[in-house]
Amino acid sequence: MNEDAVLRVENLGHSYGRFKVIEDISLAIGKGETSALIGPNGAGKTTFYNAISGRFPPTRGKVYLNGEEITGLPSHRVVARGMCRSFQITNVFAELTVAENVFTPLIIQQNKHFKLYGNVYRDKLIVDKAMHTLEQVGFADRADQTVSSLAYGDKRLVEMAIVLAREPSVVLLDEPTAGMNPEETENMISLIKKLAKVSGTTFFITEHDMKVVFSLAEKIYVLHQGHLLAQGRPEEIRANEDVQEAYLGRKVHA
Amino acid sequence: MAVLKRHNLAGPAILVVLLAVGPLVMPTYWVMLLSEILIMGLMAMSFNLLFGFTGLLSFGQGAFFGLGAYTAALLLQNGFSNLFLILVAGMLVACVASLVVGFFSVRLDEIFFAMITLGFGMMFFSIAHNWIDVTGGSDGLPVFALPSLSLFGVELTFYTPVTMYYLVLVTVVLGSVLLWLVVHSPFGLILKSLRENKQRVAFVGGNVSRLRIAAFAISGTFTGLAGVLFCLFNNMASPEFMHWSFSAKPVIMSIIGGTGVFLGPLFGAGIFFVLEQVIIQYTENWMLFLGIVLIPIVLFFPDGVFGTLRKKLLRKV
Amino acid sequence: MDVLLMNMLNGLSWGMLLFLIAVGLTTIFGVLGVLNFAHGSLFMLGAYLCMQSMQFFDSFWFGLAVGPLCVVAIGVLIERFLLKKVYVRDVSYQLLLTFAVLLVLDDAVRMIWGSGYHVVEPPLILAGIINILGHDYPVYRFFLIFIGPVIGGLLWAFFHFTRWGKIIRAASYDNIMAEGVGINVPLLYTMVFALGTWLAAVGGALAAPQQSLVPSMGEKIIIESFIVVVVGGMGSFPGAFAGALLLGLLESFGTVFAGRLQMAIPYILLAVVLLVKPNGLFRKGI
Numbered sequence: 001m002n003e004d005a006v007l008r009v010e011n012l013g014h015s016y017g018r019f020k021v022i023e024d025i026s027l028a029i030g031k032g033e034t035s036a037l038i039g040p041n042g043a044g045k046t047t048f049y050n051a052i053s054g055r056f057p058p059t060r061g062k063v064y065l066n067g068e069e070i071t072g073l074p075s076h077r078v079v080a081r082g083m084c085r086s087f088q089i090t091n092v093f094a095e096l097t098v099a100e101n102v103f104t105p106l107i108i109q110q111n112k113h114f115k116l117y118g119n120v121y122r123d124k125l126i127v128d129k130a131m132h133t134l135e136q137v138g139f140a141d142r143a144d145q146t147v148s149s150l151a152y153g154d155k156r157l158v159e160m161a162i163v164l165a166r167e168p169s170v171v172l173l174d175e176p177t178a179g180m181n182p183e184e185t186e187n188m189i190s191l192i193k194k195l196a197k198v199s200g201t202t203f204f205i206t207e208h209d210m211k212v213v214f215s216l217a218e219k220i221y222v223l224h225q226g227h228l229l230a231q232g233r234p235e236e237i238r239a240n241e242d243v244q245e246a247y248l249g250r251k252v253h254a
Numbered sequence: 255m256a257v258l259k260r261h262n263l264a265g266p267a268i269l270v271v272l273l274a275v276g277p278l279v280m281p282t283y284w285v286m287l288l289s290e291i292l293i294m295g296l297m298a299m300s301f302n303l304l305f306g307f308t309g310l311l312s313f314g315q316g317a318f319f320g321l322g323a324y325t326a327a328l329l330l331q332n333g334f335s336n337l338f339l340i341l342v343a344g345m346l347v348a349c350v351a352s353l354v355v356g357f358f359s360v361r362l363d364e365i366f367f368a369m370i371t372l373g374f375g376m377m378f379f380s381i382a383h384n385w386i387d388v389t390g391g392s393d394g395l396p397v398f399a400l401p402s403l404s405l406f407g408v409e410l411t412f413y414t415p416v417t418m419y420y421l422v423l424v425t426v427v428l429g430s431v432l433l434w435l436v437v438h439s440p441f442g443l444i445l446k447s448l449r450e451n452k453q454r455v456a457f458v459g460g461n462v463s464r465l466r467i468a469a470f471a472i473s474g475t476f477t478g479l480a481g482v483l484f485c486l487f488n489n490m491a492s493p494e495f496m497h498w499s500f501s502a503k504p505v506i507m508s509i510i511g512g513t514g515v516f517l518g519p520l521f522g523a524g525i526f527f528v529l530e531q532v533i534i535q536y537t538e539n540w541m542l543f544l545g546i547v548l549i550p551i552v553l554f555f556p557d558g559v560f561g562t563l564r565k566k567l568l569r570k571v
Numbered sequence: 572m573d574v575l576l577m578n579m580l581n582g583l584s585w586g587m588l589l590f591l592i593a594v595g596l597t598t599i600f601g602v603l604g605v606l607n608f609a610h611g612s613l614f615m616l617g618a619y620l621c622m623q624s625m626q627f628f629d630s631f632w633f634g635l636a637v638g639p640l641c642v643v644a645i646g647v648l649i650e651r652f653l654l655k656k657v658y659v660r661d662v663s664y665q666l667l668l669t670f671a672v673l674l675v676l677d678d679a680v681r682m683i684w685g686s687g688y689h690v691v692e693p694p695l696i697l698a699g700i701i702n703i704l705g706h707d708y709p710v711y712r713f714f715l716i717f718i719g720p721v722i723g724g725l726l727w728a729f730f731h732f733t734r735w736g737k738i739i740r741a742a743s744y745d746n747i748m749a750e751g752v753g754i755n756v757p758l759l760y761t762m763v764f765a766l767g768t769w770l771a772a773v774g775g776a777l778a779a780p781q782q783s784l785v786p787s788m789g790e791k792i793i794i795e796s797f798i799v800v801v802v803g804g805m806g807s808f809p810g811a812f813a814g815a816l817l818l819g820l821l822e823s824f825g826t827v828f829a830g831r832l833q834m835a836i837p838y839i840l841l842a843v844v845l846l847v848k849p850n851g852l853f854r855k856g857i
Binding site for chain 2: 664674794797
């Protein structure tokens with residue numbers, strides 16, 4: 001097992017009552033690596049994400065981030081340690097402006113969330129960093145728009161900006177292109193590629209769209225009925241017969 | 255580039271000036287009414303920090319209002335007459351109580367939050383109503399001697415309606431300025447983020463419970479301040495302040511005035527009391543007409559009266 | 572022992588009234604998603620209109636039959652013209668709108684019947700006193716303890732064995748589902764509100780011979796019904812039954828063991844349940 005992994009999961013399992021949703025999942029993701037978790041609906045991808053990101057503690061197993069154990073920590077602690085996530089259903093601050101959406105994580109990161117005076121817009125440390133993040137996702141010119149007035153794909157980008165603002169070492173993206181049109185999907189793919197290259201951020205995504213998976217991931221993990229069925233480079237996964245039978249095959253011939 | 259929002263302070267400044275010169279031209283009765291509007295306005299603005307800005311509907315604010323009032327009454331009855339001491343002590347007691355109530359309540363949302371705060375509020379009501387030795391039971395605690403204030407060697411007292419009005423005005427303006435700072439601070443922005451999406455706040459590193467408790471305590475503290483003022487104004491602390499129907503008042507005022515605007519609840523309080531004065535001249539059934547006025551406001555003015563007017567004006571400018 | 576029995580009977584009879592009110596409140600919440608602040612006022616109206624319609628034939632039974640139906644008519648108007656418009660709005664606006672309705676109804680009753688007490692005599696057959704284990708106990712309260720489960724049972728049968736009952740049950744589990752299976756949702760909502768109104772009004776009519784009628788009787792009972800509904804689990808039929816009996820008995824026995832703090836019992840119950848089981852004792856679903 002890779003000891004330098006930025007994210008390492010050991011024998012992770014989660015049950016609802018007697019029902020084991022995921023079982024015995026171990027994986028290690030290297031720094032700067034973009035990987036993808038795939039699997040049919042109900043394979044346990046979102047449960048896995050929730051269990052490692054602090055939505056709820058896993059029933060079994062351990063999670064390490066940058067060598068430190070984070071198993072069962074509440075979400076705000078996991079974020080403080082350097083892992084941030086997006087959600088399948090767009091999760092933004094709808095009635096705030098784009099800028100304010102990005103200010104929020106920065107205020108918390110800079111420990112100013114209990115500061116009872118002062119104007120955020122005058123805080124250079126926050127505004128500059130927010131603008132930097134917004135430039136990355138191509139939103140600098142629309143900072144004053146209310147998020148609820150944006151198009152769907154743009155809202156997803158705002159969520160990306162929220163997730164990226166604190167410069168986390170690991171970013172979990174739960175179906176980042178779900179519901180997007182082909183153009184928006186292309187944009188998202190090139191954005192993730194660019195960010196991975198420029199900032200060295202480690203991306204770990206789940207995705208239904210195989211085109212997205214194969215154009216992004218350097219390593220793919222296949223989840224099937226709660227178990228890790230296979231892992232490897234994209235070409236290995238393509239060639240893997242188990243995977244074809246359990247997942248890709250059905251999908252391709254369907 | 256994110257544009258720095260310039261706050262328009264001309265309106266509030268004119269309002270303060272008008273309020274300051276008002277008593278010089280107004281009959282005493284209206285001076286007293288205005289005092290009451292300011293006090294309840296402060297309570298409503300404190301409530302709205304929770305409701306409009308944080309998204310938490312508290313139905314137990316009366317408890318903190320009452321605690322402020324009882325603290326003031328008890329101190330005065332026991333011979334303490336320093337105004338600052340009484341104001342600070344009232345706020346402190348309300349702050350501690352709201353920290354405790356907040357600790358238990360903030361884990362709940364929406365209707366459940368409303369119900370548990372109602373429950374806690376009514377527990378305080380039951381105590382005030384039944385602990386007769388200390389609180390005077392349902393009769394409440396009367397206040398005979400008002401506190402005084404030594405300022406630059408001058409001894410100020412507040413026994414006339416006009417002096418009382420100025421005490422209320424200065425305190426409410428100071429309280430509002432502090433609340434305004436909080437609303438527009440980094441903490442205030444996080445509160446709005448919580449209102450919009452508490453899960454997202456948790457997933458960018460915010461401790462949702464602690465942030466909410468802080469909001470609840472700040473709201474409770476200023477509600478306590480309003481309670482102290484009301485006790486001085488009314489010469490009385492009464493368990494009725496803690497009853498849920500009293501806690502409903504800031505809710506009504508905020509929604510009448512508009513929850514999205516900082517001063518909305520204050521205007522709501524004004525509309526509430528002026529309406530009451532007008533209606534009771536014609537009929538005893540003020541509640542009936544309040545209901546009849548409230549219904550269209552809820553149905554057709556989602557931003558409240560003040561909020562809607564402000565939106566219309568801003569659009570024209 | 573005697574104290575125990577008396578308090579048990581008092582608690583049960585009060586609990587049955589609470590149940591009738593709470594089950595309507597919880598059904599409305601379960602299907603419409605609205606917590607109706609004016610529900611206590613419908614209870615109060617039930618009592619007043621029962622009293623009023625009794626005067627035509629001088630019969631409590633006539634009042635019990637006709638009074639609640641008049642309240643249902645008012646309830647339908649409230650749902651059609653007011654509530655309907657706030658289903659999609661935030662819960663606080665729903666609370667405030669129904670609170671406004673409460674203000675209007677309570678003050679209207681005050682205008683019509685005055686703010687003084689009114690008394691309704693129980694029907695002769697139930698007016699007496701029965702001797703139980705050496706104690707005198709009003710027959711009427713036994714009647715309440717008996718009629719509560721009867722109405723509850725009929726309601727249960729309605730929910731389980733009739734088409735509309737099944738639809739209401741389904742809708743209380745899943746608000747969206749109803750639309751998918753081709754049901755006239757606005758009609759369903761009106762019917763559910765009418766049913767809830769009827770239950771509250773019957774509760775009021777039944778309470779009339781036992782407590783004096785004042786316009787504020789609705790304001791008092793609405794908070795306790797809220798507590799029953801939250802404690803039992805919002806939108807739960809068995810929850811309303813269990814919650815009502817629990818609160819009724821606790822309040823009754825509270826006079827014995829809690830002394831001065833008796834008044835705080837419902838609120839302590841509410842807070843404890845919310846903290847230990849935030850969703851109430853029973854799962855949602857009628």
